[in-house]
Amino acid sequence: MSTFPNPADLARLDAFDMAGAPRLVFGSGCSSRVGELAKSVGGTRALLVTDAGIVTAGHAGVVTKSLSAAGLEVVPFLKVRENPTTRDVDACLAVARAGNVDCIVGLGGGSSMDTAKGTNFLLTNGGRMQDYWGVGKATKPMLPLIAIPTTAGTGSEMQCAALIADEVTHQKMACLDPKVLARVAILDPELTLSQPPRVAACTGIDAVAHAVETAVTTKRTEQSLAFSREAFRLCASTLARVLTVPADLSARSRMQLGAAFAGAAIERSMLGAAHAAANPLTARFGIVHGNAVGLMLPPVIRFNAHLPSVRAAYAELAVHAGLAESFDSDECGVERLVKRVEDLLQLSGLPQSLAELRVRREAIPALAEEAAKQWTAGFNPRSVGVAEFVGLYEQAFEPRA
Ligand SMILES: [Zn+2]
Numbered sequence: 001m002s003t004f005p006n007p008a009d010l011a012r013l014d015a016f017d018m019a020g021a022p023r024l025v026f027g028s029g030c031s032s033r034v035g036e037l038a039k040s041v042g043g044t045r046a047l048l049v050t051d052a053g054i055v056t057a058g059h060a061g062v063v064t065k066s067l068s069a070a071g072l073e074v075v076p077f078l079k080v081r082e083n084p085t086t087r088d089v090d091a092c093l094a095v096a097r098a099g100n101v102d103c104i105v106g107l108g109g110g111s112s113m114d115t116a117k118g119t120n121f122l123l124t125n126g127g128r129m130q131d132y133w134g135v136g137k138a139t140k141p142m143l144p145l146i147a148i149p150t151t152a153g154t155g156s157e158m159q160c161a162a163l164i165a166d167e168v169t170h171q172k173m174a175c176l177d178p179k180v181l182a183r184v185a186i187l188d189p190e191l192t193l194s195q196p197p198r199v200a201a202c203t204g205i206d207a208v209a210h211a212v213e214t215a216v217t218t219k220r221t222e223q224s225l226a227f228s229r230e231a232f233r234l235c236a237s238t239l240a241r242v243l244t245v246p247a248d249l250s251a252r253s254r255m256q257l258g259a260a261f262a263g264a265a266i267e268r269s270m271l272g273a274a275h276a277a278a279n280p281l282t283a284r285f286g287i288v289h290g291n292a293v294g295l296m297l298p299p300v301i302r303f304n305a306h307l308p309s310v311r312a313a314y315a316e317l318a319v320h321a322g323l324a325e326s327f328d329s330d331e332c333g334v335e336r337l338v339k340r341v342e343d344l345l346q347l348s349g350l351p352q353s354l355a356e357l358r359v360r361r362e363a364i365p366a367l368a369e370e371a372a373k374q375w376t377a378g379f380n381p382r383s384v385g386v387a388e389f390v391g392l393y394e395q396a397f398e399p400r401a
Contacts, residue, residue: 016221021264022147022158022185026257028249031148031188034063034105035070041144041183043103045073047096049116050107051080054150057194063107063148075099077119080112085167086129089118096123105146106182109203110154110163113147117162117180120145129164132175147182150191152242152256153203153290155210155263157185170283174375187260189253197246201348202290204239204255208344209293210262211235212337214269216304216313217379224269227261233321234258239344273384274300276374277392280367285359291350295357298338299395303382305334310381354397364393 025033038046046067050060055078067074077095081088092115096104101123106116121132124142132138147157160181165172195203211232214224235258241251277300278292305311308330315333318324323336342352351357368389371377377384384392 014221016223016268021267022182024185024187024260026187026260028190028253029188031059031062031186031191032066034146034148034186035066035068035072037184037186038067038072038103038105038144038146039070041103041146043072043144045075045099045101045103047092047099047101047104047116047119048074048076048078048107049080049092049104049119050076050078050112052078054108054112057150059107059150059191059194063105067105072103073099075101077115080108080115082111083165084111084115084118085165087167088115089122089129089164092116092119093122101143103144103146105148106157107148107150109149109151109199110156113149113154113156114163116145116147118164118175120180121162121175121177129173129175130166132162132177133173135176136178137175138177138179142179144183145180146184146186148186148188148191149256149260151195151199151203152192152252152259153206155207155259155261155266157182157187158260158263159267172279172283185260187256189249189256192252192256193247193249197243198349200242200246201350202288203259204235204242204290205294205344205348205350206290207255207259207262208232208235208239208341209274209290209297210266210271211258212297212301212314212317212341213272213274214262214265215317216310216381217269217272218381219379220269220313224265227265227268229317229320231258231262231265232317235262236321236323236340236344240347243347270379271376272300272380273303273371273377273382273389273392276377276380276384277367277371277389277396279374279376280370281354281359283370284363284367285357287357287359288350291357294341294345294348294350295352295354295396296392297341299392300380301334301338301341302395303384303388303392304380305331307382354393359397361397364390367393
């Protein structure tokens, strides 16, 4: 006869308030449905926000054809740049205004999504990007946004945040508002086949980090955990295959869905110390986000795992992904989790220590000061200040044992 747990042993669940999510359309080739989907949200004149690489890859052509076939006018903005600034948003806004658009299609990586969202803020609510830095600053409804990611990583298609840098001060502004969330997210894994290997590696590691960090934040709930666990299972088991056999569409599908679920987890749980430590590395040394996060994640996992409840949460993640057995100790689960992250980083061919990236040790105090000020540091399950960040950076200097 099976034994049932004693009710007294069952952990109490935290309350949550489930926010809306985009309509999620997933499947190989489904980006050709964008016309029908744009029409379903009332679109007649669509602003297509993308970059030159996506045009060359042929994806913009497929999307334009589908929109036109459904009777929509297409107003293209094809000049998205990486890490968009207020100047990029202004340029896109001018095209949107001149085209009198009534819906927006963001096609590409995180930068296309951010440019599309930033434009939506200003087009519908006026003012400048700085006015929306923070949470819920927009008062008027926005145009329906359709997000079509071509990378598997940021999960921006599931999030209500636009990240736009101030053109003058270079300050990255996170502008969050539920109204800017995409109405429809179209996940077509075929579009991710065109990702260059380095992009697939960096965005893939980032998605894994999103799943791991969201699983333990102070804001996590059962709902966010469901997304974190499934995201980690999909990404941690698939990224190696994507890196070694890039043409495997089935692996690409799992990775893209995992990255979107990880994005949904961020939307509900925020991030932690690995992202807080990574941001100054990107800002000061130009280290690519996914590489910076991947380097900082193992020391952060070990640091957080000192708390028994967090250690158990990491172990649960490892068990759910098949990296450990439920009868293994939590310590064993944590080590398997760390090893998987380190193995993926090694397989990706990305530098594995700050020394390898030529970061100077003298920079650590300043980096730690900045990391401690990052918003995401506040959601880390174990309290992190300047002294703790110094320790985390020190560990990231040494290559894996
Ligand atoms: Zn990230």
